[in-house]
Amino acid sequence: MLAALALPGLQAAAETIPDAASISVDYLHYQDSQPGMDRITVRSPSVTVALPVAGQWLLEAGVVGDHLSGATPRYHTSVSGASRMSDERTGADVRVTRYVGRATVSAGAAYSGENDYHSRALSLSGTLATEDRNTTGGFAIGVSNDVISPVTKTVVGERRHTFEWMATVEQVLTQRDVLKADLSHSRGRGYFSDPYKFVDNRPRERDSTSVLLRWNHAFNDGSALRSSYRWYTDTFGIRAHTLGAEWEKPLAGGWAVTPAVRLYTQSKADFYFDPVYDSNFGAPFPPGYVFGTTALMSADQRMAAFGAATVGLKVAYGFSDGWSVHVKTERYRQTAGLRWGGSGSPGLSRFDAQTWQVGLSKQWR
Numbered sequence: 278m279l280a281a282l283a284l285p286g287l288q289a290a291a292e293t294i295p296d297a298a299s300i301s302v303d304y305l306h307y308q309d310s311q312p313g314m315d316r317i318t319v320r321s322p323s324v325t326v327a328l329p330v331a332g333q334w335l336l337e338a339g340v341v342g343d344h345l346s347g348a349t350p351r352y353h354t355s356v357s358g359a360s361r362m363s364d365e366r367t368g369a370d371v372r373v374t375r376y377v378g379r380a381t382v383s384a385g386a387a388y389s390g391e392n393d394y395h396s397r398a399l400s401l402s403g404t405l406a407t408e409d410r411n412t413t414g415g416f417a418i419g420v421s422n423d424v425i426s427p428v429t430k431t432v433v434g435e436r437r438h439t440f441e442w443m444a445t446v447e448q449v450l451t452q453r454d455v456l457k458a459d460l461s462h463s464r465g466r467g468y469f470s471d472p473y474k475f476v477d478n479r480p481r482e483r484d485s486t487s488v489l490l491r492w493n494h495a496f497n498d499g500s501a502l503r504s505s506y507r508w509y510t511d512t513f514g515i516r517a518h519t520l521g522a523e524w525e526k527p528l529a530g531g532w533a534v535t536p537a538v539r540l541y542t543q544s545k546a547d548f549y550f551d552p553v554y555d556s557n558f559g560a561p562f563p564p565g566y567v568f569g570t571t572a573l574m575s576a577d578q579r580m581a582a583f584g585a586a587t588v589g590l591k592v593a594y595g596f597s598d599g600w601s602v603h604v605k606t607e608r609y610r611q612t613a614g615l616r617w618g619g620s621g622s623p624g625l626s627r628f629d630a631q632t633w634q635v636g637l638s639k640q641w642r
Contacts, residue, residue, distance in 0.1 A: 294335050294376045300326045301638040309630035317347040335374040342367050352475050352561035352576035353552045354626040366391040379406040396423045411449040418442045427472035437467030459489040475561045477575050485511035500526040514547035535591040542617040545582040548573035552624040581622035584615025599640040607632045
């Protein structure tokens with residue numbers, strides 16, 4: 278979902294500077310499962326702040342800490358006691374934006390670190406609006422550098438470098454309708470394999486392109502419909518489509534509810550193989566496997582062909598003194614049978630995930 282909103286390291290600046298400082302504190306709980314077994318649990322507190330300075334500058338910063346534990350598949354959807362894991366991740370980002378008339382210029386930096394993976398990213402972006410403020414264009418570039426050193430020592434100090442850009446245009450169509458289009462491209466070089474999975478050898482290059490279209494419509498009763506479509510393609514051979522919609526409905530007394538739905542489908546990567554194993558070696562080796570081969574192959578179900586559906590609900594309450602609170606939940610289901618226009622990869626277990634998020638925020642005017 279984050280990839281559908283913005284590229285890693287890239288984020289579009291608001292057209293006008295906020296007139297109030299704000300702070301938000303959130304806690305997210307994530308649990309995924311397969312039939313008869315809970316898998317990964319994530320507990321993630323985060324804090325974000327936004328501070329306008331001198332009417333022309335905006336400073337934004339955030340920090341998040343993730344605690345992960347549970348069982349991960351060794352290949353396809355097979356899980357054993359040997360695949361139990363526990364890890365901690367800390368992430369932080371900061372962004373400074375300068376507002377000059379109808380234009381903005383932003384610079385940002387981000388860091389994410391855990392036991393076996395460290396990532397650093399830098400970004401630069403700008404926007405320019407027409408005199409009537411009905412059309413806004415923007416462009417952003419970002420670079421990231423990742424270092425991968427798994428505890429299994431299968432590789433040590435492997436690196437991945439990514440350069441990405443995003444062009445965007447936002448058009449006010451009517452007093453109630455806004456259309457936005459983003460074109461993104463990412464060029465990655467380095468280590469893309471999963472060091473914790475058997476017979477996982479992926480290309481050392483991955484280029485991807487995506488187009489994101491968003492339409493927001495406001496109704497007479499104060500509610501708003503936000504819809505989106507995203508098309509994605511990469512050099513791994515994956516082609517994906519995402520449809521999303523959410524309807525924010527204000528209620529009496531400062532309450533608001535936002536139901537949401539999202540549908541996703543993708544084709545398999547060129548090097549993904551189905552769960553049919555070699556008659557001599559058995560799982561997880563594919564038919565005809567030769568030890569020492571450098572052939573590209575992966576048994577990661579995320580590289581398979583599948584479809585997914587997400588339904589969610591957010592309930593929020595705003596106090597008169599600038600405080601607000603919200604609770605949000607989402608339910609995700611992924612199966613081969615949900616793939617659009619044809620069957621997905623066979624032999625994969627159903628995958629489910631549930632998220633709960635509680636947030637508290639304050640604005641000072």
